[in-house]
Amino acid sequence: MRAHEHPFFDLRMPTLPQTADGVLETDTSLGVVFLRPITNKPPKRRRDALEAMAHYFGRETGMGHLYSAIDGLDDGDHAYLFTTYGEVDFQQVVVGGAIFRRHEFTDHPPILTLAWIWLHPYLRRRGILSACWPYFRKAHGQFTVDEPHSDAMEAFLARATIEA
Numbered sequence: 001m002r003a004h005e006h007p008f009f010d011l012r013m014p015t016l017p018q019t020a021d022g023v024l025e026t027d028t029s030l031g032v033v034f035l036r037p038i039t040n041k042p043p044k045r046r047r048d049a050l051e052a053m054a055h056y057f058g059r060e061t062g063m064g065h066l067y068s069a070i071d072g073l074d075d076g077d078h079a080y081l082f083t084t085y086g087e088v089d090f091q092q093v094v095v096g097g098a099i100f101r102r103h104e105f106t107d108h109p110p111i112l113t114l115a116w117i118w119l120h121p122y123l124r125r126r127g128i129l130s131a132c133w134p135y136f137r138k139a140h141g142q143f144t145v146d147e148p149h150s151d152a153m154e155a156f157l158a159r160a161t162i163e164a
Helices: 044-061 128-140 151-163
Strands: 024-028 031-038 078-085 092-103 111-119
Touching (some): 044 092, 044 111, 078 128, 111 128, 128 151
Antiparallel strands (some): 031 078, 078 092, 092 111
């Protein structure tokens, strides 16, 4: 088996039927990417797609055992899929996901964290997160970003803090 044939490099991107439920769309060099909200009881295909994105995030960070997308998705939590259209059949191809989790405490106010976000490697550094960040800030107010952070995420967060 060659290195590029290793299962680690196998990214099988789920597809969804076409819908018009995106909350944000942004142009990238690879076409339009949509940000799609996920409810706490999503249809099976969306739930499976979000689980796949959580799996890829966990596999890439070496913390796969910590990231289940749907388990424990409470009313205060928010999940998103990033989709784009396939070139052949124009199905929505899921290219990323994110989950915001609300943490409750007895001794201080609740906090919201961006628990994880994962985008297909080919779509990184193309302005997608930068385009979505103002929407996330408006929709969720102040939130923190859980670790682990990649070098690219550290750089993005430093820029986002300066620009805020």
